[in-house]
Every structure is written in structure tokens, then in C-alpha cells.
Amino acid sequence: MHWVGTSRSGLLKTQILKPAIQSNVQHEPEERPKMKFIHEQIAGKHLTLIISKIRNWLLQSIPSDLTSKVAETFSTRILLILLSLVTSILVARILGPQARGLYAVALTIAMIGVQLSNLGLHSSNTFQIAKNPGLMPSLLGNSLWISFIFGSFCAAIAGAVFYIFPEFAPVQGYLLFLALAWIPFGLAFLLTQNLLIGIQEIREFNKIEIINKVTAISLILLLISLNSTSAESIFSVALITMIFCLILTIKKITKHLSRPPHLSLSLFKRNLSYGVKSYLGSLITFLLLRIDLLMVDQMLGKKEAGFYDIAINLSEMVYLFPLVVSMILFPKLCSTQNNEEKWKLSKNVGKVLLIIMILLCGLVALVARPVVEILYGQAFLACVPAFTILVISKFIMSINSIFSNFIGSIRVPWSMVPFCFLVLGVNVILNFFLIGKIGTVGAAIASAISFSLLIPFYCFYTMKYLRAGQASSS
Numbered sequence: 001m002h003w004v005g006t007s008r009s010g011l012l013k014t015q016i017l018k019p020a021i022q023s024n025v026q027h028e029p030e031e032r033p034k035m036k037f038i039h040e041q042i043a044g045k046h047l048t049l050i051i052s053k054i055r056n057w058l059l060q061s062i063p064s065d066l067t068s069k070v071a072e073t074f075s076t077r078i079l080l081i082l083l084s085l086v087t088s089i090l091v092a093r094i095l096g097p098q099a100r101g102l103y104a105v106a107l108t109i110a111m112i113g114v115q116l117s118n119l120g121l122h123s124s125n126t127f128q129i130a131k132n133p134g135l136m137p138s139l140l141g142n143s144l145w146i147s148f149i150f151g152s153f154c155a156a157i158a159g160a161v162f163y164i165f166p167e168f169a170p171v172q173g174y175l176l177f178l179a180l181a182w183i184p185f186g187l188a189f190l191l192t193q194n195l196l197i198g199i200q201e202i203r204e205f206n207k208i209e210i211i212n213k214v215t216a217i218s219l220i221l222l223l224i225s226l227n228s229t230s231a232e233s234i235f236s237v238a239l240i241t242m243i244f245c246l247i248l249t250i251k252k253i254t255k256h257l258s259r260p261p262h263l264s265l266s267l268f269k270r271n272l273s274y275g276v277k278s279y280l281g282s283l284i285t286f287l288l289l290r291i292d293l294l295m296v297d298q299m300l301g302k303k304e305a306g307f308y309d310i311a312i313n314l315s316e317m318v319y320l321f322p323l324v325v326s327m328i329l330f331p332k333l334c335s336t337q338n339n340e341e342k343w344k345l346s347k348n349v350g351k352v353l354l355i356i357m358i359l360l361c362g363l364v365a366l367v368a369r370p371v372v373e374i375l376y377g378q379a380f381l382a383c384v385p386a387f388t389i390l391v392i393s394k395f396i397m398s399i400n401s402i403f404s405n406f407i408g409s410i411r412v413p414w415s416m417v418p419f420c421f422l423v424l425g426v427n428v429i430l431n432f433f434l435i436g437k438i439g440t441v442g443a444a445i446a447s448a449i450s451f452s453l454l455i456p457f458y459c460f461y462t463m464k465y466l467r468a469g470q471a472s473s474s
Contacts, residue, residue, distance in 0.1 A: 120279025403458030
């Protein structure tokens with residue numbers, strides 16, 4: 001009987017409490033939106049506080065003009081990426097893997113020719129004009145002289161070698177002629193562009209880059225409409241477009257001339273000590289980026305070279321932000337006198353750069369396969385594994401850029417030359433073994449390992465220059 005009473009009591013209590021429970025249940029849905037709103041307000045305040053702290057740190061650590069120029073140039077580069085993608089997709093779909101490989105190899109020959117003949121004047125131009133804008137007439141005159149005299153001489157020598165030993169020519173006939181004709185004009189375009197960057201005419205530089213891409217796409221579409229597409233015709237379009245943009249660049253520079261451009265042998269000799277070291281370093285870096293493509297072409301054929309060229313082009317788009325940062329930062333560092341101030345700016349910019357690159361590389365690795373399939377089609381999915389490895393290589397290059405900009409703004413050490421040649425030798429050996437075993441992925445792995453070897457060298461000289469600066473100031 002007791003359990004019955006207890007049950008009735010429990011039932012009575014339940015009936016008494018039921019209205020209160022129902023009341024609470026009725027009010028709970030009304031309380032939840034309020035609590036959610038309060039949590040959202042708190043989260044919003046925390047987010048605003050974090051953004052405000054990041055913004056204040058950026059304002060205190062990085063000059064506002066540097067930030068604005070990087071933002072403007074990066075926005076322009078995003079547009080250029082889209083235009084480059086359109087161009088790359090058009091060329092790939094029109095030509096197919098085989099002819100795309102021929103086009104890529106011809107362009108590589110042209111670019112190697114430009115690198116071999118520039119004598120480091122591209123970096124020297126930026127370095128000298130940032131320190132002394134009054135040197136513009138002499139620097140422009142020297143740039144044009146080197147381009148069309150020495151550049152043409154180098155192209156003629158290469159043509160003679162390929163004529164005597166045709167088995168050494170990666171491409172033949174008219175396409176080879178176009179690749180060699182590219183050299184003097186490409187060299188002039190490179191050197192004059194660096195003069196624009198040195199005087200911080202970044203907006204004009206960006207405009208010319210956009211004109212270059214838009215004109216190339218327009219002419220390619222014209223070729224499609226005329227049903228006249230081949231590796232030779234597409235390469236001709238790229239060459240004509242570059243010559244047009246070279247004329248525009250020279251026209252922009254002439255506005256900053258106090259007198260007509262002229263040859264200055266004394267300035268040329270002074271620049272060689274800086275330029276040759278920079279030249280050899282840049283050449284080896286360029287070869288590290290491109291020699292693997294030539295080795296893929298020789299060992300695996302034109303089709304695999306076409307796949308690997310797509311992977312290289314996509315990875316270069318990932319490297320866009322570090323490239324923009326370096327382009328704007330280097331003249332700023334050259335105009336700064338104190339080494340500690342140079343390093344402080346380099347370090348602050350580097351922190352932001354690496355955070356952005358970690359996020360960007362991770363995102364790109366996740367979406368690589370569907371993006372390649374959408375843009376290029378299933379025929380080019382074979383480039384995805386190599387592209388993923390090359391993304392890692394670009395992150396390593398971003399680390400290197402932090403140190404190399406700082407070192408280059410002070411003095412390029414001669415010891416960099418034999419060390420970089422050593423790294424290049426390691427790269428060739430790694431490519432020889434890895435390409436034979438795992439194809440284009442092996443070429444990408446060789447690239448990543450080679451760029452990693454440069455980090456200790458850059459760290460050593462960064463510390464050396466900082467200690468030297470501290471010793472001289474004390």
C-alpha cells in the first residue's frame with residue numbers, strides 16, 4: 001500500500017509542477033534566440049578586436065605605402081592570373097598535349113636566352129635607380145644597348161650552334177627561329193620593366209602587364225576565328241604582343257628622363273660587380289625552375305613535357321603573392337641605409353607572407369584535381385601530382401625570398417655563385433634519377449629539395465650582415 005501512496009504523491013507533485021515545467025518549456029524557445037544573439041555579439045566583438053590588433057600591428061610594422069602598393073599590385077595580379085588561365089586554357093585546348101609541349105619548350109629556350117644574356121642588369125637596374133633616380137638616362141641607354149647588341153649576338157651564337165649540331169636543338173625550323181628572335185626583345189622588356197619598378201611606377205607597370213595579357217588573348221581568338229592555330233602562330237602572337245608592350249614601357253620611362261638615353265660605359269662597369277653576382281644567382285635559380293622541364297622533355301617526351309609545363313605554370317600562380325611582395329619590397333630595402341632597419345622590415349613582411357602562403361598552399365592542394373579537370377579537361381589530370389609537389393617548392397621559395405631580398409639590398413656575396421652551382425648540380429642529378437623512376441613527380445621533388453638547400457646559405461649571410469652592421473654602429 002505504501003508504494004501506491006508514493007505513486008499518488010509523485011503523481012500529485014508531477015501535476016503541480018507540470019504547469020511550471022510547461023511554462024519553462026514555453027519560454028525556452030524565446031530564450032534561445034536571445035542567448036544566440038548574445039553569443040554572436042561576443043564573438044563579433046572578439047573578431048573585431050582581433051582584426052583591430054592585426055591592423056594596428058601591420059600599420060606599426062609595415063609602411064603604409066608598401067602595404068597599399070602590395071595590395072594594388074596583388075589585386076592586379078589576380079586579374080592577370082585569370083587572364084593567364086584563359087590564355088593557358090586556350091593554348092592547351094587548341095594545340096593539345098603534343099603541340100603544347102613544343103610551344104612550352106620553345107618558350108623555355110627563349111627565356112633561357114634572356115636569362116643568359118641579361119648580365120644581372122635587371123637586378124642592378126632596380127638597385128641603382130632606387131638609390132639614385134638621376135641615373136635613368138644612362139641606365140635606359142645601357143639597357144637598350146645590352147638588349148639589342150649583346151642579346152642579338154647571343155641569339156646568333158645559339159642559332160649557329162643549333163645549325164651546326166641540329167641534334168641539340170629541342171625544336172626545329174620556324175619555331176626555333178621565333179624562340180631565338182624572342183631573346184633581344186625579351187631582354188629589353190625585362191630590363192625596362194625593372195627600371196619602372198625601381199622608380200616605384202608600380203601602377204604603370206601593372207597597366208602594361210594587363211595590356212600584355214588582353215592583347216595576347218585577343219590575337220589568339222583572332223587566330224581561332226581564322227582557323228590558323230599552331231605552335232608557331234601562337235608563339236608569334238606572344239612575341240608580337242611583347243614587342244608592343246616593350247614600346248609602351250619605353251614610352252612611360254621617357255617621361256622621367258632629364259636628357260636623352262645614352263650609353264655610359266663607366267656606369268656599366270660599376271654595375272657589373274653587383275650585376276654579375278646577381279646574374280649568376282638569378283640564372284641558376286631560373287635553371288632550377290626550368291631545367292627539369294627540359295630533362296622531362298628529353299627523358300619522357302613532348303607529351304609529358306606538356307603536362308609538366310601546365311604544373312609549372314599553375315605553381316607559378318601560387319607564387320604570385322611572394323613575387324609581388326618581393327617586387328615592391330626590394331626597392332624599399334635598397335633605399336634604407338641601416339641593416340637592422342632593413343631586417344626588421346624584411347622580418348615583419350616575412351611573417352605576414354608565410355602565414356598567407358601556408359593558408360594558400362593548403363587550399364590549392366585540396367582543390368588541385370577538380371580545378372585542373374574543369375580548366376584543362378581530363379586529358380591534363382596527369383599534371384596534378386607534380387603540381388601538388390611544386391606548390392611545396394613555392395612555399396620553400398617564399399622562405400628564401402625573405403632572406404634573399406635582405407641580402408641583395410646590401411651586397412650579393414661572391415660565395416653564392418659556387419654554392420648555387422653546387423645546388424644546380426644536385427638538382428640535375430636528382431632529376432636524372434627521379435624522373436626515370438617516378439616521372440614528372442620526380443622532377444617536382446628534385447625542385448623542392450634543391451630550393452631547400454638554399455635556406456642555410458641565406459640564413460648564414462643574413463646573420464653575418466646583421467653582425468657586421470651591429471659592429472660598425474658600435
